[in-house]
Amino acid sequence: MATTENDFETALHVLDGIPQPSKVNPYLGQHPLKKAPVLCKQDYVDGILAHNRVILSKAITLIESSLPAHYEMAQEIISACMPYAGKSVRIGITGMPGAGKSTFIESFGSHITSLGHHLAVLAIDPSSELSKGSILGDKTRMESLSVNPKAFIRPSPSAGSLGGVARKTRESIILCEAAGFDTILVETVGVGQSETAVRSMVDFFLLVTIAGAGDELQGIKRGIMEMANAIVVNKADGENKRRAELTRRQLANALQLFPNHNNRWWKTPVLTMSALEGLHIAEIWKTIMNYVQIFKENHLFEENRIRQSEECLKSFIEENLSLMFYENPEVKRHFEAVRDALLQQKTSAYAAGQQLLDLYLSSVKK
Numbered sequence: 153m154a155t156t157e158n159d160f161e162t163a164l165h166v167l168d169g170i171p172q173p174s175k176v177n178p179y180l181g182q183h184p185l186k187k188a189p190v191l192c193k194q195d196y197v198d199g200i201l202a203h204n205r206v207i208l209s210k211a212i213t214l215i216e217s218s219l220p221a222h223y224e225m226a227q228e229i230i231s232a233c234m235p236y237a238g239k240s241v242r243i244g245i246t247g248m249p250g251a252g253k254s255t256f257i258e259s260f261g262s263h264i265t266s267l268g269h270h271l272a273v274l275a276i277d278p279s280s281e282l283s284k285g286s287i288l289g290d291k292t293r294m295e296s297l298s299v300n301p302k303a304f305i306r307p308s309p310s311a312g313s314l315g316g317v318a319r320k321t322r323e324s325i326i327l328c329e330a331a332g333f334d335t336i337l338v339e340t341v342g343v344g345q346s347e348t349a350v351r352s353m354v355d356f357f358l359l360v361t362i363a364g365a366g367d368e369l370q371g372i373k374r375g376i377m378e379m380a381n382a383i384v385v386n387k388a389d390g391e392n393k394r395r396a397e398l399t400r401r402q403l404a405n406a407l408q409l410f411p412n413h414n415n416r417w418w419k420t421p422v423l424t425m426s427a428l429e430g431l432h433i434a435e436i437w438k439t440i441m442n443y444v445q446i447f448k449e450n451h452l453f454e455e456n457r458i459r460q461s462e463e464c465l466k467s468f469i470e471e472n473l474s475l476m477f478y479e480n481p482e483v484k485r486h487f488e489a490v491r492d493a494l495l496q497q498k499t500s501a502y503a504a505g506q507q508l509l510d511l512y513l514s515s516v517k518k
């Protein structure tokens with residue numbers, strides 16, 4: 153049989169007697185790619201309540217979307233899930249980049265899932281909105297936890313103001329709880345305002361630090377230390393063990409000076425751990441459980457959540473009112489001129505403010 157140039161394009165040409173298959177897949181086009189079904193609200197709610205994490209992920213994507221139709225659908229799903237939410241322990245975790253947060257979450261996650269808990273990890277990353285980069289570096293982190301069937305990891309929503317990102321995380325917590333996760337970790341980085349946002353949505357706030365981070369001496373982290381319900385000095389292993397212990401003592405001494413430290417119910421403990429070697433991880437979980445028990449017994453747990461809901465309502469209204477004010481066309485048109493008058497000391501700040509508010513109010517009354 154004469155060979156043609158085309159015969160050499162197939163690996164079967166040497167086997168005489170075997171019919172040559174077509175070079176084009178004959179089945180191509182017979183099975184068009186199935187389109188993902190469009191889910192309705194009830195599909196989402198049923199999926200979440202059935203602990204279906206694919207549907208949970210999709211619902212969180214709706215929460216994070218900037219499309220108004222998605223926003224509406226997400227709000228309906230959240231309302232339907234509300235009666236099934238609220239039963240978890242919400243833990244916030246903060247610390248400077250490199251302190252060992254993700255290593256800790258890996259260790260901690262495998263410890264508590266081995267105890268039978270279901271853990272969801274969410275994040276608020278203040279860097280991602282500014283630089284589109286991520287200090288929390290979502291992709292390569294928590295490799296073993298990300299394949300743990302009892303864990304669910306959701307990276308930080310990357311778009312929007314801190315207020316917007318905080319709202320999305322708060323709403324994602326509700327869905328995760330309705331999907332059966334009894335422990336929620338919200339991670340953030342110890343820079344900027346994001347700690348305050350995380351503190352306002354969790355029951356327990358953990359600060360991870362390391363020896364020599366300067367917290368104990370400079371007091372720059374004073375605000376965060378005051379917010380913390382426990383401080384843990386990480387990397388207490390090998391040659392670093394002694395330094396970590398020294399830092400632990402310094403921090404414990406520094407805490408004595410804080411007025412809220414001698415709280416009637418809770419003294420902020422300072423612990424050491426090695427996230428890498430898994431040392432004292434169990435102790436941290438016990439500390440959190442102890443806190444939860446004391447606070448529940450004394451009705452402080454519920455009280456804190458109610459206060460958080462009220463604050464959330466107020467800050468939602470404040471943010472939206474101020475957005476409406478600054479986006480108002482009348483305010484926009486006159487803002488520069490009023491500000492110039494203020495800078496030239498032709499008017500006071502109060503009079504300038506009142507003028508803009510009057511413009512706003514009369515434009516919304518129309």
Ligand code: GDP
Nearest residue numbers: 248249250251252253254255386387426427428
């Ligand atoms: P994050 O930026 O706070 O999430 O910190 P990572 O978890 O990414 O850790 C930063 C670096 O510190 C990594 O190289 C870790 O391997 C290392 N690390 C984290 N925990 C420990 C620890 O307990 N001991 C030691 N020696 N190194 C640690």
